[in-house]
Amino acid sequence: MRLLLHMCCAPCSVYPANILQEEGVEFEGLFYNPNIHPLEEFTKRRENVEIFSRLSGVPVSIMDDFRQEVWEKFTGEELKRCSMCYGMRMEAAAAYAKQKGFDAFTTSLLVSPYQKHELIRELGEKAAEKQGVKFYYRDFRPGFRQGQQHAKEMGLYRQKFCGCIISYNESPFTKKQHD
Numbered sequence: 622m623r624l625l626l627h628m629c630c631a632p633c634s635v636y637p638a639n640i641l642q643e644e645g646v647e648f649e650g651l652f653y654n655p656n657i658h659p660l661e662e663f664t665k666r667r668e669n670v671e672i673f674s675r676l677s678g679v680p681v682s683i684m685d686d687f688r689q690e691v692w693e694k695f696t697g698e699e700l701k702r703c704s705m706c707y708g709m710r711m712e713a714a715a716a717y718a719k720q721k722g723f724d725a726f727t728t729s730l731l732v733s734p735y736q737k738h739e740l741i742r743e744l745g746e747k748a749a750e751k752q753g754v755k756f757y758y759r760d761f762r763p764g765f766r767q768g769q770q771h772a773k774e775m776g777l778y779r780q781k782f783c784g785c786i787i788s789y790n791e792s793p794f795t796k797k798q799h800d
Contacts, residue, residue, distance in 0.1 A: 624648035624757055625721070627714040627728040628681065631669035631777045634729040636768025637761045638679050649723075650674065650681035653713045655688035656706045662780065663687050669778045676775055684713065703737050708744045715748035715756070725755035732761035732768060 624641065628634040628650045641648050652670045657663040667683060674681040711728065718726040728745065730736050742758055749756035761768075772779055 622646065622724045622757075623722070625714060625718040625723040625726040626650045626679075627710060627726060627730070628652050628670050628673075629654055629710075629728065629730050629733075630666045630780060631673040632769055632772035632779045633732050634670065634673060634679075634768075635677075635772045635775070635777075636732050636764035637727070637729050637759075638673075638677055639768070639771070640761070640764065642677075642679075648679070650679050651684065651714055651717055651726075652681060653684040653686065653710055653717070655686040655709065657687070658689055660687060660689065665778050666780065673772075673775070673777060682717070684717070703740060704744065707737070707741050708748070711741070711744045711748040711756075712751070715745075715752040715754055718754045719752040723754065725749075725757040727757040727759060729761070731759060732765050734762050734765055738762070 624646055626634065626637060626641065626648050634650065638648075638650070650670070652667055654663070654666065657666055667685065670681055671683070673679070707730065710730075714726045714728065717723075726745075726749070728741065730741050731738065738760070742756075745756040745758065769779065
């Protein structure tokens with residue numbers, strides 16, 4: 622099986638990538654996260670995925686798509702926001718997997734205990750069916766802390782919020798800079 626790993630960020634990619642490498646799965650990464658706000662944060666996460674790629678030997682393709690205006694205008698409830706965010710990334714990963722000849726795709730979002738796991742699974746399966754590829758579901762959450770520790774040891778940037786403008790504005794850990 623040739624697998625595409627959608628990477629939401631470097632720290633969340635560490636554990637899934639390590640497990641897949643240990644199991645001998647042939648895979649590559651894809652960074653596609655137009656939800657991340659602000660541009661500084663998007664850039665840090667993209668650069669750290671590139672650093673992780675070099676350190677781990679995992680080939681990664683970058684879809685350098687930043688859509689701040691979409692998120693600034695969004696005024697829906699949290700579940701709709703998360704559905705839109707996960708959905709657009711699963712759709713893009715499924716389409717990329719199909720276009721590049723991968724057998725299946727998955728996402729590093731499945732490692733975080735802070736994400737809506739079942740919603741990610743549902744949207745991944747829906748995107749897979751639409752594109753005619755498989756969604757490789759795996760609960761990577763048991764290795765979350767281990768992956769975060771390894772990311773720290775690798776010197777990777779570890780963010781304090783999920784990525785969208787709303788989580789950024791709600792996070793007590795971020796230094797807000799509004800243009």
